[in-house]
Amino acid sequence: MSKIIEAEDLTKVYPPNTKAVDHISFYVDEGEIFGFLGPNGAGKTTTIKMLTTLASVSNGRCSVAGYDVKNQQSEVRKAVGLVPQEAAVDTGLTGMENLLLSARLYRIPSATAKEKANELLELVGLTEASRRMVRTYSGGMRKRLELISGLIHEPRILFLDEPTLGLDVQTRTLMWDYIRGINKERNTTIFLTTHYLEEADSLSERVAIIDHGQIKVTGTPSELKSELGRNLLEITVSTDSDLTRAISSMNGFSEVKRTGTYTYVIGMPKIEQSLQGVFNGLTKLGVNVTDAKLEKPNLDKVFLNVTGRSIRDEVVDSGDSFVARARAESARH
């Protein structure tokens, strides 16, 4: 598989010295769905902006669809589609008009554009609404239109910045289906940012977790889970005497923590044998297990492990290009 995006030490500094993205290196394979995961203000949108030529690259290099983002901007622009976090469609136009405008801006002849627009509208179930003003659309309809408005010129890579932000669960699941469909049927590479772990887990083949402008880990969701997450067994026992030593002396349970008078949390590498081992061992000691809860690793754990637990203020990369720009501008003057 060839690499359609390759970034090396990609850095964005907003003046005077806000490092929004700090020497990140990663690649995206052609045809995959790549999830860019991170808390608010981590540098996700800024990265997308550099990859789509909206922001200049302060340092490092990056190629998108084989073109250099610094020197071959117009080629990059033709190869990519962008669905920004904010309005990607004009609410004062109809759905159809929005698509045709997008298409014509990419010099697609109007007959072809109409054909493509109809096909895409049908894909996301907006055929009937296509003659209505977008301002009459519901949030979900608008997101669907935004999704296909980035596709009308058949880009090789589609950038989706928080595609399901603020959508209800049903619409979100529907959007996921569309995104998968676009990826499979059109073989469009998809680069998506999200701070919904579930979304990255369910859609992406590979994930990078970015925080404070730096990539913390990269890998498939299952790799990350097995590397960073562990199975945690929480048990409640009938006795109040300290069993920490007894449990940790059992085979393979070095990590034991007493979390209450009757409760312990045990880290375990493999689920099946370990469960058996714990219960057998405790029975031998004459201890009754009254409750047990097994927590399997999930991306949430990985995420919190990597990014810490504090809530982030949305600063540089709030997706609000406005804030970032305003800061950059005011700093410049």
Place this chain on the structure above:
Amino acid sequence: MISETWLLVVRDLKKWVRSPAWLIASLVQPILWLVLFGNAFNPTGMIPSFPGSDSIKNSILQASFGGAPNYITYLTAGMLCFLVITWATFAGGPLVMDRSLGYLNKLLVAPISRTAITLSLLISSILKGALLSVILILVALVLPSGLVFSPSFGVVDLLGIFAALTLLSVGFLWLFMILSVRAQNFETLAAVGSTVGLPLLFASSALLPVSSMPGWLGAIANVNPISKAVDIIRYLIIQGAVSGSVLTTVTFDFGLLTAFVVLCTLLGVVVSNRGLRME
């Protein structure tokens, strides 16, 4: 670049036509100004009627108001210019909105020229201004003691009027486009536009003759590009340009106005393209 500019012009005009409040306001406003200013500032209206007052009024119009048959005829040139200046002030509004809503990113990521984005707003503003100017002229014609064209007024003069209006609006359009490209919100644009618009009008020959102004104001009015456009249009309306001495004056004013436009355009294109470049 032409086709993408036109696409964006069509987008802007569509939205204008579809927003009835905006459309009606832009139609009614110039008419209100013409009627209100036309009555409030009418110098001959300030003279009470008495035997022989008509001849005094006529000599005032003759001496200070360029020989206009009435004040509205004099004022029409000023109001036409005010109309296009007002449009120029807010022409960048859609750009500011696109930026704050995020749609601008969608345009910037498309393989189109940056100039197409600003130029489209310029063109659509000129088109709207031209349409509203025609309406303003028609209304001025039907007002009581309204606009009277010189008997020698012809098609060339009409084209001259629109040429002067276009030049004036292009100049101010680029100036305000610089602001729009840098403005972070619509309020900035509205604040500057509404603060600058009326003073520019009063400090020009649009409402009253420069000769009636105190020296300092007259000096400002004389270098105000609005005065140049107003003078051209006024000559064309009241006298027709074809006669000798008037033609020289009009040509000279056109020259000054063109210089103003060239300067503003160079500045505008460079600065606004910088404002739209990458973060």
